[in-house]
Amino acid sequence: xxxxxxxxxxxxxxxxxAKEVIPGGIFGHYKYAIRESGPKFxxxxxxxxxxxxxxxxxxxxxxxxxxxxxxxxxxxxEEAYKVSADKGxxxxxxxxxxxxxxxxxxxxxDIADWALFGKNGGDATSLAVMIAREFxxxxxxxxxxDGYHGVxxxxxxxxxxxxxxxxxxxxxxxxxxxxEALEQLLQKHGSDIACFISSPYxxxxxxxxxxxxxxxxxxxxxxxxxxxxxxxxxxxxxGFRINLKGSNVAFAFSPDMICFGKAIAxxxxxxxxVGTNDLKKAAERVYFTGTQFFSAPPMAAAIATxxxxxxxxxxxxxxxxxxxxxxxxxxxxSDKGFNLISSGIPSMPYYRLEGVTFETHIKWIDECVKRGVxxxxxxxxxxxxxxxxxxxxxxEGAAKQAFxxx
Amino acid sequence: xxxxxxxxxxxxxxxxxAKEVIPGGIFGHYKYAIRESGPKFxxxxxxxxxxxxxxxxxxxxxxxxxxxxxxxxxxxxEEAYKVSADKGxxxxxxxxxxxxxxxxxxxxxDIADWALFGKNGGDATSLAVMIAREFxxxxxxxxxxDGYHGVxxxxxxxxxxxxxxxxxxxxxxxxxxxxEALEQLLQKHGSDIACFISSPYxxxxxxxxxxxxxxxxxxxxxxxxxxxxxxxxxxxxxGFRINLKGSNVAFAFSPDMICFGKAIAxxxxxxxxVGTNDLKKAAERVYFTGTQFFSAPPMAAAIATxxxxxxxxxxxxxxxxxxxxxxxxxxxxSDKGFNLISSGIPSMPYYRLEGVTFETHIKWIDECVKRGVxxxxxxxxxxxxxxxxxxxxxxEGAAKQAFxxx
Numbered sequence: 001x002x003x004x005x006x007x008x009x010x011x012x013x014x015x016x017x018a019k020e021v022i023p024g025g026i027f028g029h030y031k032y033a034i035r036e037s038g039p040k041f042x043x044x045x046x047x048x049x050x051x052x053x054x055x056x057x058x059x060x061x062x063x064x065x066x067x068x069x070x071x072x073x074x075x076x077x078e079e080a081y082k083v084s085a086d087k088g089x090x091x092x093x094x095x096x097x098x099x100x101x102x103x104x105x106x107x108x109x110d111i112a113d114w115a116l117f118g119k120n121g122g123d124a125t126s127l128a129v130m131i132a133r134e135f136x137x138x139x140x141x142x143x144x145x146d147g148y149h150g151v152x153x154x155x156x157x158x159x160x161x162x163x164x165x166x167x168x169x170x171x172x173x174x175x176x177x178x179x180e181a182l183e184q185l186l187q188k189h190g191s192d193i194a195c196f197i198s199s200p201y202x203x204x205x206x207x208x209x210x211x212x213x214x215x216x217x218x219x220x221x222x223x224x225x226x227x228x229x230x231x232x233x234x235x236x237x238x239g240f241r242i243n244l245k246g247s248n249v250a251f252a253f254s255p256d257m258i259c260f261g262k263a264i265a266x267x268x269x270x271x272x273x274v275g276t277n278d279l280k281k282a283a284e285r286v287y288f289t290g291t292q293f294f295s296a297p298p299m300a301a302a303i304a305t306x307x308x309x310x311x312x313x314x315x316x317x318x319x320x321x322x323x324x325x326x327x328x329x330x331x332x333x334s335d336k337g338f339n340l341i342s343s344g345i346p347s348m349p350y351y352r353l354e355g356v357t358f359e360t361h362i363k364w365i366d367e368c369v370k371r372g373v374x375x376x377x378x379x380x381x382x383x384x385x386x387x388x389x390x391x392x393x394x395x396e397g398a399a400k401q402a403f404x405x406x
Numbered sequence: 407x408x409x410x411x412x413x414x415x416x417x418x419x420x421x422x423x424a425k426e427v428i429p430g431g432i433f434g435h436y437k438y439a440i441r442e443s444g445p446k447f448x449x450x451x452x453x454x455x456x457x458x459x460x461x462x463x464x465x466x467x468x469x470x471x472x473x474x475x476x477x478x479x480x481x482x483x484e485e486a487y488k489v490s491a492d493k494g495x496x497x498x499x500x501x502x503x504x505x506x507x508x509x510x511x512x513x514x515x516d517i518a519d520w521a522l523f524g525k526n527g528g529d530a531t532s533l534a535v536m537i538a539r540e541f542x543x544x545x546x547x548x549x550x551x552d553g554y555h556g557v558x559x560x561x562x563x564x565x566x567x568x569x570x571x572x573x574x575x576x577x578x579x580x581x582x583x584x585x586e587a588l589e590q591l592l593q594k595h596g597s598d599i600a601c602f603i604s605s606p607y608x609x610x611x612x613x614x615x616x617x618x619x620x621x622x623x624x625x626x627x628x629x630x631x632x633x634x635x636x637x638x639x640x641x642x643x644x645g646f647r648i649n650l651k652g653s654n655v656a657f658a659f660s661p662d663m664i665c666f667g668k669a670i671a672x673x674x675x676x677x678x679x680v681g682t683n684d685l686k687k688a689a690e691r692v693y694f695t696g697t698q699f700f701s702a703p704p705m706a707a708a709i710a711t712x713x714x715x716x717x718x719x720x721x722x723x724x725x726x727x728x729x730x731x732x733x734x735x736x737x738x739x740s741d742k743g744f745n746l747i748s749s750g751i752p753s754m755p756y757y758r759l760e761g762v763t764f765e766t767h768i769k770w771i772d773e774c775v776k777r778g779v780x781x782x783x784x785x786x787x788x789x790x791x792x793x794x795x796x797x798x799x800x801x802e803g804a805a806k807q808a809f810x811x812x
Contacts, residue, residue, distance in 0.1 A: 014502055021508035023520050023686050028695025030500050041502045045494030053502065062498035065697050072494055085487075088451030088478055089673035092468035092780055094436050096420055096447045096459065102427035114429050119525035119675055120696035130559065130568030139570045151694050152558070153536065161691035162536030164545045169572050236697075262697050267495035269525055269675050269698035280429050285567035288557050289434025290526035291471050291642075291668050292675035374498055 001397040003404075005370035010053035011040035028151075029065065033376055038369045045072035047386035050374070058374040059391045059398075063382035066237055066262035069318075070308050071386025077266045077304045084300030095296030101303050105274050108306060110245040111254050112274035116283060118293055121236030121261030122150025124273040125197065127288045128257045129154070131275070132195035132230040135282035140170045140193045142185060142229070146204045147176075149197060149234050149259075176202040176210060179219040190227035195256075196220065197232040200247035201345065206378040208352060209344030217253035230279070236261040236271070241347040241382070243315050244306075250315075266305040268298035308385075315347065318383045321392075322346025325383070328396050336403035338364075350380040360406060367402030368395075407803040409810075411776035416459035417446035434557075435471065439782055444775045451478035453792035456780070464780040465797045465804075469788035472643055472668035475724075476714050477792025483672045483710045490706030501702030507709050511680050514712060516651040517660050518680035522689060524699055527642030527667030528556025530679040531603065533694045534663045535560070537681070538601035538636040541688035546576045546599045548591060548635070552610045553582075555603060555640050555665075582608040582616060585625040596633035601662075602626065603638040606653035607751065612784040614758055615750030623659035636685075642667040642677070647753040647788070649721050650712075656721075672711040674704035714791075721753065724789045727798075728752025731789070734802050742809035744770075756786040766812060773808030774801075 015034075019025035026034060034040060039052030048071055051057050063069065070077060084097055102115040118124055129141055141154070149155045153167035172189060174181050176198075186193065198220075202210040224231045233255040235247050240263045243250040248258070256279060261271035275283060308314075326342035326349055333340035339354040353361040358377075365377040373395050375381060421440075425431035432440060440446060445458030454477055457463050469475065476483060490503055508521040524530055535547055547560070555561045559573035578595060580587050582604075592599065604626075608616040630637045639661040641653050646669045649656040654664070662685060667677035681689060714720075732748035732755055739746035745760040759767040764783075771783040779801050781787060 011499075014505060018505040018508070021505065021512045021520055023522065023690035026500050026504075027522055027690075028693070028699065029697075030695075030700060033499075039499050041505075042494055042497045042499050043502075044492075045497045050494060050497050050499070052499065058498075060498050064496040064498050064700075067496045067697060072497065073492070078491070081491075085484070086450075086479070088448055088456060090470040090473045090675070091448045091451045091456050091478065091673075092464075092466050092470050093417075093439075093445050093448050093456070093458065094432050096449075098432075099420060099424040099427065099447075102424070106427045114427055116429065116433055120529075120698045122696055123526075126558070133570060134568040139572075151696065152532070154559070156693065160693060161688070162540040162693075164539060164576065166545075166572050166575050170570065267497075267701065269496070269701045269704070271698070282567070284429035284433075287434070287562065287566060287568075289436075290528055290557065291435075291473060292526045292677070293434065294436060294470075295673065295675045298675070 001401065003401050006054065006056040006372065008037065008039055008052060008054055014053055015040045035366055035369065037366050047071040048384055048388065048391055056372065058372050059394055060374045061381040062374055062376060063384050064267055066382050067267040068384050069240055069263035069314065070266050070305060071384045074266055074308065076308055077301050080304035081268060081297045081301040084297040089297055090292060090295045094294055095299065097296045097299045101299045104303050104306055105272060108244055109258065109274050110249050111258065111276055113277040114280050114283065115272050115274045116288065118271040118290065119269050121259060121271050122152050124236065124259035124261055124271045125149040125234055126152045127273050127286065128232045128259055129195060129197065130286045130288065131257065131279055131283050132232065134286050135279050136194045136228060136230060138192055138194040140172055140189055142172045142174055142193060142196045144176045144198050144202060145173050147198055177213050177216055179216055179223065182220060183223055186223055186227045186229065190229065193227065193229045195230040195232050196224050197234055199234045200238050200242065200251060203237060203344055203348065203380050208341060209350040209380055212251055217251045221253045230257065231255040233258045235259060238345065238348060239263060240309055241315055241318055242345055244309055264305065265298045265302035268301040270298040270302050312385055314385055317385060318347035319345065321387060322349050322383050325349065325392055325395065328392055329399055332396055332399050333403065336400065338403060344380050347383045348380045363406055364402050367405050368398050371398035371401055373398045407807065409807050412460065412462040412778065414443065414445055414458060414460055420459055421446045441772055441775065443772055453477040454790055454794065454797055462778065464778050465800055466780045467787040468780055468782060469790050470673055472788050473673040474790050475646055475669035475720065476672050476711060477790045480672055480714065482714055483707050486710035487674060487703045487707040490703040495703055496698060496701045500700055501705065503702045503705045507705045510709050510712055511678060514650055515664065515680050516655050517664060517682055519683040520686050520689065521678050521680045522694065524677040524696065525675050527665060527677050528558050530642065530665035530667055530677045531555040531640055532558045533679050533692065534638045534665055535601060535603065536692045536694065537663065537685055537689050538638065540692050541685050542600045542634060542636060544598055544600040546578055546595055548578045548580055548599060548602045550582045550604050550608060551579050553604055583619050583622055585622055585629065588626060589629055592629055592633045592635065596635065599633065599635045601636040601638050602630050603640055605640045606644050606648065606657060609643060609750055609754065609786050614747060615756040615786055618657055623657045627659045636663065637661040639664045641665060644751065644754060645669060646715055647721055647724055648751055650715055670711065671704045671708035674707040676704040676708050718791055720791055723791060724753035725751065727793055728755050728789050731755065731798055731801065734798055735805055738802055738805050739809065744809060750786050753789045754786045769812055770808050773811050774804050777804035777807055779804045
C-alpha cells in the first residue's frame, strides 16, 4: 500500500459554492463532520464504498450514518423500489405496500402488533411520545442525559439556538445505566411521567458507547411497569444491527414501542413506529401525518431490505465482522504503540485512542480518511453487509499508515 | 356516459387486512378521507389518473394532496430521480445535487437567498419557527385560527390526543383577513412575538377557502416589520400552483421565509425552507437535521420538477384549467338546480353546494367518486398539468350524473 493521501480540491470548490445558497454550506450532522482534508460531497457509491467529487474512493465506515446496511445500491432493494415507483409514488389513496410493510414488521419484530410510518427517525420518536401521553394521560418524559432522539424542540437542550424553555419543560433526564436514579425520579414524579425513552444501549457522540449493565433493562422495565410509565426504545440507530426482532430482544426486555428509521429501507427515506396492542387505540387517536409519509416506493424498498436482512441473518454477520475489524484495528494500534478502545455493539463500533489527546485521535481519523477509509472521530461507525475481508485489509493498511503519520 | 358506479370490494378487503396491523387501518389525513363507497388503495397511477385495487380508474382531483403537479410518473422527473439514485441515495457525505437544488430555488424564488431541506412540509414550518425564535430572541408565534402547518405538537390544538398545554403555550391566534386584530395582538404582545406564520391565502378544511382582501398582506407585512416580527409564508400547499417565484409574489408582498413541500418534487418526499440573507446566520446556528433529509434522488427529482414547471409556465396553465373546470361544474350544478360555490385559487379549487345540507354535498361528492372522479367533500382539490380537456368532459359527465342521483 502506497503512502499517498487524497486531495479534495473539487469538494472544496463545491463547498464554496454551497455556502452561497445553503446556510453553512452543508447543514445538520453533515456539517459537523466537515474536515479540511476530508471529502465534502460524493459523486457515486456502490456497496461498501463511496467516491468523492475528486474521484477518491472511500471504504465507508459511516454507511450514510446508518441507512446503508446491505451496502449502497443494493439490486433487490432498488428493483423493489422501481416496481413500486412504476405504479405510483405519493397518490391520493394509500398504497397496499404500506399494509404489506406493516405486516412484515408485525411478523418480524417481537413486540410489534402494529406499525405507523413517517420519514425520519424523529417522526417516530415524537409520535411515540404523543401516543404515550395520550395513553397514560400524563405529561412528562424521562430520557437519558445525552440520548439523542432527533431535533424536535422537546429533544434539544434548552440553551440551543431556536429552542425555548417551555419546549422541554416536561423532559426529565437520568444517567445511563443508573436504575437507582431512575427509581428516585419515578418515586418523585411517577404520577406525572408518561414514558421513558432510550436507545437500547448508550451511543452518545464524543464519548465511549456503553452497553446496559447486567439486569439494567430488566429493572428499568419493572420500574416503568410499577409506575405505569411506557417504555419506548429508540432503535433508529441500532435497529437491525443487533437483532431483527428488535434490539431489546438481545437484551432480554420488552418495551411498549420501538422507533425505527435509518437502515429500515437501506437509504430510502422512511421511519416507523411499532407498538403493542394495548396502545393501538391510543395510537389511532393521535393525529400524526404528512403528505410525504405516504410515498409508497420507500416502503417497498423497506420490505425488500428486511427480507434481505433476514436471509443473511444480518445482525450476527455484522457483529462478527465488527468484532474482527475491532481486533484488527486494536492490534495495529498496539503494534504502533497506541491503545485503541472499541466500544458499543461491534456492528456499530465507536473508536477512541486511549492515553493521548483528543486532537491526536482526531488526527489519526483524519489520516485514515485521507487514505480512503471514511470514519468520524466523535461518532460510532456502521458496518454493512457489503463490507468484505479485503476491506478489512484495506482499512488495516490505512490505519497503520495513519498511525505512522501521527 | 353510462350511469354505472364502481365497486370497491378489493379495497375493502385490504382495509380489513390493514386494520390488523395499522391503527385505524389507514392513518393520518388518508383515514379521514375514507368513504364506504370510495377507493382505499391504489394499484397504479399515471398522469391525471389512479386506479384502485378493483381496477377502477379515477380522474384524480386530489393529486396525492398536492404532490402530483406534473402528473403521476412524469418521465423527466423519474429519469432525473434514476440518474441520481444510480449514483447513490443517502450517503455519508452530501450530494452536490443538494447544492444544485438550493441554487435552483435561490434563482427561482423571489425572496430566497438560501435553502434548507427536510422531508415533509412540517419539517419546514417547524424549522422556520426555530429560526425566527433564534433571530428575534422572542418566543411567541402568531398563526391564523385554523391554519394548518403540520402535526408538530406546537401546531395542534391543546385538546387534541397526545397534545399537552405547554406544547402551544406560545402560540397566539388571529382571524384570517383581520389585520386589525393582528395589530391589536402585536400591540399587546409585539415584544414577545417572533413570527407570524400563514399560508398565502386561507385554505382550511370544511369551509370555503378565502383569498386575501385588498391590502391585507401589505398591511400585515408593514405591521410585522414595525414590531420586528418575521413573516413566514407556509406555501407547502399552494407553492408552485400560484406563482413559481413564491405565492407571495402574486399577492405583492415579501415574507422573510417560505416553506415548501408537497409538489416540490412531484411526489418524491422532500420539503424546503427558503429565506432572506438577513436570516442566514441564524439559520446556520439552528440545529436541524435528519438522516433521511440527505437522500439525494428526491432533490434531483425536485430540480427536474421545477424545470418542467418553468418550461410549462405551470401556475397560469393550472389556474386557467381550474377556472374552466369551475365554470363547467358550476354550469352543470345550475342546470340541475344546484348552486355550486368554487373558492380559493382555481388551481386548488374548494367546492361547496350552497343552500343544501352538508350531507347532500357529501352525497354529491360520493356519487362523483363512484363514477370515477376522485374528490373530497371537505378539502380543496388540486390540478396537475396532466389534466386534459377530455378529463373536464369526463368530470362534467360524472358530476351531472351525480346530481341526477341525489
